[in-house]
Amino acid sequence: MNKKIIDVENFLDNNRFSAFQWKILVLCFLVVFIDGLDTAAMGYIAPSLIAEWQVSKAALAPVMSAALLGLAFGALTAGPLADVFGRKKVIVISTVLFGAMTLASAAAWSLGSLTFFRFVTGLGLGAALPNAVTLMSEYVPHRRRSILSTLMFCGLSIGSASAGFVASAVVPSYGWRSLLFIGGVLPLICALFLVFILPESVRFLVCRNAPAERIARILRKISSSVDFTNATFVLPESVNPQSRTSSPVFALFANNNGLGTLMLWLTYFMGLIIVYTVTGWLPTMMIEAGVSVTQAAVVTGLFLTGSTVGNIVMGWLMDRMSGYVVISTAYAASALCMIAIAFHPLNDVMMQQMLVFLAGLAMGCQVQTVILATQFYRTQYRATGVSWVLGVGRFGGVVGASMGGILLSRGWQPHEIFLALAVPAGVAALAICIKGVYYTFRPNPVPAVNAESLG
Incomplete structure (x- = not known):
């Protein structure tokens, strides 16, 4: 049969x-x-x-x-x-x-x-x-x-x-x-x-060439109308048997993955600098500008609220258009928001509420960078690719968590700090743009799957 x-x-x-x-x-x-x-x-x-x-x-x-x-x-x-x-x-x-x-x-x-x-x-x-x-x-x-x-x-x-x-x-x-x-x-x-x-x-x-019946038991829970009797399961990805014994980290730079990996790391690193600086130090800067503790907390909370809304909106957009366009545009918009925040007094609470919310909305692209990583890497090393984007990015969070305090202690004014935050936002937008352009013309080689290699 x-x-x-x-x-x-x-x-x-x-x-x-x-x-x-x-x-x-x-x-x-x-x-x-x-x-x-x-x-x-x-x-x-x-x-x-x-x-x-x-x-x-x-x-x-x-x-x-x-x-x-x-x-x-x-x-x-x-x-x-x-x-x-x-x-x-x-x-x-x-x-x-x-x-x-x-x-x-x-x-x-x-x-x-x-x-x-x-x-x-x-x-x-x-x-x-x-x-x-x-x-x-x-x-x-x-x-x-x-x-x-x-x-x-x-x-x-x-x-x-x-x-x-x-x-x-x-x-x-x-x-x-x-x-x-x-x-x-x-x-x-x-x-x-x-x-x-x-x-x-x-x-x-x-x-991993698991038994076909184990795979079939899972897929039957998704659709019971398909007959999995005597079935062989494949994926539209090439699986090199030697890659199973090599380091998954090495795979992030093989098969034309290298530039994309570096650009994803750079993007997420830069994004977390912004997130941790704003959430960690905006309340302090606003209180020093004469804003009450409650108002400072509300404004900072609007950044997180905007980010959550932005996550959902951009997730919806990424299913309908190029993720590179969505993410790079959002990071560019966050850079403009940082500049706008810098040119308005922190004690102008109403204006700052709107600008900080918009900045958070734009920074919803931070999550989408991770989603883009899940789509960029193949199954054999997808977990490594996603985890290393998050892991390398965490060091950006460490930088952001300390950067605000260091700059304030050296006499930087709040508007100077927000102008500085426009730089990592711009770098992140450029990095995603470079990745998008490069892989439009030089996509990852994914030849037609050989059924026997995954059988």
């Missing part, structure tokens, strides 16, 4: 987005949501830590930066592991890791122990996010890949915002440890659902 050849990508594109795929989206959303909540938790418990342990703000700095460094290193290591052992395994292990370490942080007895626990927590957080993004992107049809991946990614900002509401409800009554306790229990509960419900990436299974 002749074997049927089923192209998994065509199968996903030609079938409706099923209830099974919505379950995957919800589970990945929960992972990213809890990731955002745990990442933001330290900012809300810092005042209580200073009061209880009688430490200075400077002494707390290593604790605050430990998770950021852990996030970077976790992302850099998790991608290659996921491309070898699978997305699901890494997601489950990393979720358990950051849950357990957040619980350990709740029991910390000194700044040193808390710093260590937060660093290891960051390793888990940094590993979970890129693999959740990758797994989700590998289950959505091409025509809806950007918007559905974006909806899942919004869990990060919603989780970060929710940390403030949870903190205001529990920290005054139960102390700072209660927030970390909640942040530790939630991922452990989530991990149970991940173990029993979340499937492995079907694309990954095809690339």
Whole structure:
């Protein structure tokens, strides 16, 4: 009997987005949501830590930066592991890791122990996010890949915002440890659902020559009308058997990937400089300009609100036009917004609310840069590609988190800082533009798949 050849990508594109795929989206959303909540938790418990342990703000700095460094290193290591052992395994292990370490942080007895626990927590957080993004992107049809991946990614900002509401409800009554306790229990509960419900990436299974029946069991949950009897599953990607033993990191620079990889790194790095500088230092600059604490918090919150709205709008646009055009235009618009903010007094609250919201709207392209990475890399090294974009970009976050304070301490005025932020925005726009032009004329070589190589 002749074997049927089923192209998994065509199968996903030609079938409706099923209830099974919505379950995957919800589970990945929960992972990213809890990731955002745990990442933001330290900012809300810092005042209580200073009061209880009688430490200075400077002494707390290593604790605050430990998770950021852990996030970077976790992302850099998790991608290659996921491309070898699978997305699901890494997601489950990393979720358990950051849950357990957040619980350990709740029991910390000194700044040193808390710093260590937060660093290891960051390793888990940094590993979970890129693999959740990758797994989700590998289950959505091409025509809806950007918007559905974006909806899942919004869990990060919603989780970060929710940390403030949870903190205001529990920290005054139960102390700072209660927030970390909640942040530790939630991922452990989530991990149970991940173990029993979340499937492995079907694309990954095809690339790893998993048994056909295992792949068929997953695809039947998407469409029960297709007969998978005696089927062979393929992808429209060439799989070099030797690439399975080589480093996935090396693959990011092979097969004409090098320029695209560097441009994605540069773009995300520059974008996080802007995000962390604005969210970390805009309130301080506005308060020093005579704005009340409440108004400064509202204006900064509008940046995050605008970013969330921008994520969804740009995800919708990227499914309908060139992602390169959408992202490069958005970064260019963010540069103009930074210039506009610089030329208006910070104490003009109404005008700043509008400008900061527009800047956040434009910076929604930051998430789309990650979505673009999921579409740029092939299945064999997609997790590595996405995680390294996020990991390298995290160092931009470290730069942004410290840059505002350094520049202010050296006498820079707020308008000078915002003019300076137009530079990384412009660089990011140029980098994506270069990537788009280059791969329009020199696309990645993806020859027609050989059915036997993936059989």
